[in-house]
Amino acid sequence: MNTKDAQTARQQRIRSLFDEYIEMYSSRDDRLTARFSSNFSGYTGGGDFLVKDCAEWQKITRQDFAQVPGRLRIEMLDLSLQDISDDVVVVAAFFHIHLPVPDQILSRETARLVLIFRIEDADWKIVHSGISIPYHLVESGEVYPLKGLHERNSQLETLVEARTRELEEANLKLELLSNTDGLTGIANRRSFDHVFLQEWQRAQRSGNPLALIMLDVDHFKLFNDRYGHLVGDDCLRSLAQVLLKEVRRSGELVARYGGEEFVVLLPDSDLHAAADTARRIQEAVRALAIPHADVPSWIVSFSLGVASLTPNREQVPDDLLSKADAALYHAKNLGRDRVELAPL
Ligand SMILES: Nc1nc2c(ncn2[C@@H]2O[C@H](COP(=O)(O)OP(=O)(O)OP(=O)(O)O)[C@@H](O)[C@H]2O)c(=O)[nH]1
Missing domain, CATH: 3.10.450.50 (Nuclear Transport Factor 2; Chain: A,)
Known part of the structure; x- marks a missing residue:
């Protein structure tokens, strides 16, 4: 080599x-x-x-x-x-x-x-x-x-966990906000639509009645005109609180339906029980005695339309809504500040 x-x-x-x-x-x-x-x-x-x-x-x-x-x-x-x-x-x-x-x-x-x-x-x-x-x-x-x-790595994980928690809390707040009426703090129309559909389907399954009260402030335009929009806002807030106080059974829902109109959803409630609730609300609003110089009673009042339905498979939520709405229309026509029941 x-x-x-x-x-x-x-x-x-x-x-x-x-x-x-x-x-x-x-x-x-x-x-x-x-x-x-x-x-x-x-x-x-x-x-x-x-x-x-x-x-x-x-x-x-x-x-x-x-x-x-x-x-x-x-x-x-x-x-x-x-x-x-x-x-x-x-x-x-x-x-x-x-x-x-x-x-x-x-x-x-x-x-x-x-x-x-x-x-x-x-x-x-x-x-x-x-x-x-x-x-x-x-x-x-x-x-x-x-x-x-x-x-x-574990510092990073802790940071990621904290951020995730913050995000979940923010989402929860957002969800709450998107379901809440900004003026009165009660459920808004969106939230009502969601719960209404769920309760409707539950009633269809269970065969129990579902009741709805529609409430509209009487001559609220005149109230606003006389006392101003801000006092009008206060009035709506007070009315919302009365509703919350009178409607307390679990599963029942109070919502602002829009403007000066509210709704109360009463699961497992027939027309008779719903009418009782409506009259209780009427009394509580009277007791509140918010002055309204342009109506005969001199105080703020609601007109209330009550309907109850045990939904069958063919019916849709709008059937109950329009029955309650028709009863409300009737209450307005018959002079306001009254409870009217939809025919069964
Ligand atoms: N202050 C205040 N007013 C509102 C609000 N939303 C709706 N309104 C007022 O509610 C009034 C509703 O008027 P109308 O629909 O004519 O009904 P009304 O005067 O209550 O008369 P009836 O319903 O027939 O008894 C309007 O003047 C709206 O401006 C609100 O958030 N705040």
């Missing part, structure tokens, strides 16, 4: 030793430590001191394997072998290191590794290992900065 062939053979031998070393390193194989010379020195990726003996390096290697026990993936980017002398060869490698950690942050760090091989007792040993990975966060006892990264 000539000198050149000998050199090539030596380089091939080192290359295969290096490949074997990388394979053992990535498969977390402890036999790797047998490759180190007793005169070893080295730098770890995150370490801030020079390791000066083999036993210390073996300890660090075990820490490394314990910290990340799963197989690593090494993606070699560049590699060079350099003969320094007859018995010394330097291998410099440049690769991506992918750690099997869930947060993935360490998954594609670029590492620079320098291994110095030297012949000792007719065998190649590693006398120096210097690995440089930009791990800035390593704590003592760590080879990889996993603790810092996990902390960063």
